Amino acid sequence: MFKTARFWLSLLSLIVIILNLTGQDDKNLLLFFTSPLGMIALEYFGNDVSQEVNYLLHIGFWFAIGWLIDLLISRLRRNV
Template sequence: MLKKFRFWLFFLSLLICVYNATGLDDKNLLLFLTSPHLLLLVDYSRYIRAIGNEEIQMLIWYVINVIGWFLIGWLVDSLITKLKRK
């Protein structure tokens, strides 16, 4: 499990979310600059802002970040497994 990209990318994304939630990343630069999938979704942020509650908005960004990095890690692990079989 410790040799899998999905674990480490998931873990690092959790650390970034915790760092952001503590308020040390007040402009969300670390959160968005380390997550290309969040940068792609910035255009759709008006739908998230329509919710109104800022805590829930940030929670949605955190969930998207963590799930996105898990899926990216899963994809990398799958590609590595396919390459090792050949």
């Protein structure tokens, strides 16, 4: 479990969200620049996207990226 990219990227995503919730990221720059889906949602929907949706997009995006990295690593190990 601790050796997967899904775990570590999701954990880093949660840390970014916790920093945002505690006020350490008062201008939302860290959350904005580490969430490509959040940028796309902001572009299409403007400021109508709630903060909770941004958090879910952030966690979901980094979990999916971690899953893809784990998939690529497992296929590379299988072929070698």
